[in-house]
Structure formats: structure tokens, C-alpha cells
Amino acid sequence: MSDHNIESHIKVYWNVFFTLLAFTALTVAVSYYDFGSIFWTLFVGLGIASIKGYLVSAYFMHLNSERKAIYYLLLLATLCLIVLMVIPMAWSASASSPNEGYAPYVQEDDDRGYVDKDYYHPSDEGH
Amino acid sequence: MDIEIPYNVEEREDTGLYNAKLGIWLFLASEIMLFGALFSTYIILRTGDTTWMTVVKGAHLNIPLATFNTAILILSSVTFVMSWVSLKQKNLVSFTRYMGITLFCSFVFLFIKYIEYESKFSAGHYPSTHNFYAVYFTMTGLHGLHIVGGIIVNAYLWLPGAKMWNTDPDRFTNRIEVAGLYWHFVDLVWIFLFPSIYLL
Numbered sequence: 001m002s003d004h005n006i007e008s009h010i011k012v013y014w015n016v017f018f019t020l021l022a023f024t025a026l027t028v029a030v031s032y033y034d035f036g037s038i039f040w041t042l043f044v045g046l047g048i049a050s051i052k053g054y055l056v057s058a059y060f061m062h063l064n065s066e067r068k069a070i071y072y073l074l075l076l077a078t079l080c081l082i083v084l085m086v087i088p089m090a091w092s093a094s095a096s097s098p099n100e101g102y103a104p105y106v107q108e109d110d111d112r113g114y115v116d117k118d119y120y121h122p123s124d125e126g127h
Numbered sequence: 128m129d130i131e132i133p134y135n136v137e138e139r140e141d142t143g144l145y146n147a148k149l150g151i152w153l154f155l156a157s158e159i160m161l162f163g164a165l166f167s168t169y170i171i172l173r174t175g176d177t178t179w180m181t182v183v184k185g186a187h188l189n190i191p192l193a194t195f196n197t198a199i200l201i202l203s204s205v206t207f208v209m210s211w212v213s214l215k216q217k218n219l220v221s222f223t224r225y226m227g228i229t230l231f232c233s234f235v236f237l238f239i240k241y242i243e244y245e246s247k248f249s250a251g252h253y254p255s256t257h258n259f260y261a262v263y264f265t266m267t268g269l270h271g272l273h274i275v276g277g278i279i280v281n282a283y284l285w286l287p288g289a290k291m292w293n294t295d296p297d298r299f300t301n302r303i304e305v306a307g308l309y310w311h312f313v314d315l316v317w318i319f320l321f322p323s324i325y326l327l
Binding site for chain 1: 143216308323
């Protein structure tokens, strides 16, 4: 990198830093706003996180000007990630009720201390 | 007899990468899947549990403290990249200063995590209390372990490891770049963890 090039890079790094701070404040601010639906709450919240993620990976990790081998590697990792995420979610969605197929583990205090409530166990079937 | 390892500093013709850079990206690819599996677990457990939001509200997560921690981690990322730039400018003093700030931020982050955990434990909230706490402690705990790992490597490069600057400055600069890629990834994970656990 030439001296001029380095100076311009430094400027970009600090600009990215302040932008990330601003987006962090925005994420917290919008979390108090009622969007009326869970879809829009998640869309906005994770959307802002994705923009922040892009800024970190593109500028701090230099992915905006990286070698092709890295892009192929990340593409493969992302594909594996999507498959790994879709399989359990599809399996979960195919369950007919929220408690079927996995066991939300809920405990509540009573006289004996902690008690397992709504704890699904295969041996419970038929009781 | 000294054996020269190829592509330690210079880039390989076909990939355009030096050894350590290819190595760290392969490692980060595996990390994407590790944290991805945990996010997948989180989504499934959360969507399947009708008591989830009640428990989250009762957890009294300290959002201002977590927001401050996010800012601290972002600051540590920019100071890390500045430490690498300092080496590109052949300025070891500036490198030492920026890396020192990065390490300081890392310890602040862990200290705030300790305060958070302590408040949860003193309120009787453990990973076994509810799936929310299991997810909370597993994900933030694994992320915290990554911070500890980063501190060990960065502290080595900051003090004893910096001797390499006198003998092989290009290789040392590459080491900082590679350690930086790991550190930015840890920052990246927190950027998604913070809204997912604390805000949404």
C-alpha cells in the first residue's frame, strides 16, 4: 500500500467504526418500537445486524477485495450452513404441535423446589 | 539445517494466498457452521416454547450494559485493524499502542460479561432453569471462550511474539492480519448474538 492509499484506508476504517456505532444505537432504538408483527420486528432487527455484518466483513476483514479461493470457500461454508439449518427446522415444522418432536424444558418452583413441567419424554406416551 | 517452508510469506501462484491466510479462513468456515448450528438450535427451541417470552421478560437482561459491550467490541475491532495498518506503515510503537487498546477492550468485555453472569446466578438463574438460559449461557459462553482465546493469541503477539518484527517483519504483519481476521469474526458473531438474545 502506498502512503496515500494507507491514509484513505485509515479514513474508511474509522468511518466504518462510527457507522457501526450508529447502527448499534439504531438496533437498540427500534427494539422498543412496536412494528405490529413478529415478521417486521425480525426483518428490521436482523436486517440492521446484516448491514453491520457486511460492514465488518467487507472492510475490516477485507472481503470486498479478497481472492477468489476465499469466496469459493465461504460459498461452500454458507451452503453447508443453509442445509444444516434447514434440516432441523423442516423437521421441527413438520411436528403437529409445538411440543412434539422435541422437549421444551420448563421448570417451576413449588414446595419441592424445581419441578419439571411439560417435560416431554417418550415414556409419557399412552399415559 | 533450516528448511524453508514455502508460501509462509509470499502468496501461492494459484490461490493468491499465503499458508496462514488459507488456514484461518478454513477455520472460520468451520466456525460459521459451529455458531450456525447454535443459532438453528436457538430458533427451534424458541419457536416451540410458548413460555419463552415470559421467561425472557423475567430474566431482566441488562440492555444498556450489553449495548456498551457491543460498542467496546466494535472499538476493539477498529483498533485491531489499525494495529495492522501501523505495521504496514512500519510503525511498531503505533502497533503496540493499538494492540494494547484492543486487549484492554477485550478485558472490559469479559468483565461486563462477568457482571451479567453474576447477576443471573445470584438471581438463581442457571442453564438448567429454562431453555432460554441454556441458550443464553451456551451462546454467550462459547463466544466468551472465543474472546479468551483471542486474548491469549493477541497478548502473545503484543509482547513476546513482536520480536519477530526485527527478524521477519513481513511474516509478523501477516500474523497480525490473520489474528485480526479471527478477531473480526468474533465481533461479527456478537453483532448477530446481541440483537437475537437481548433485543428480539
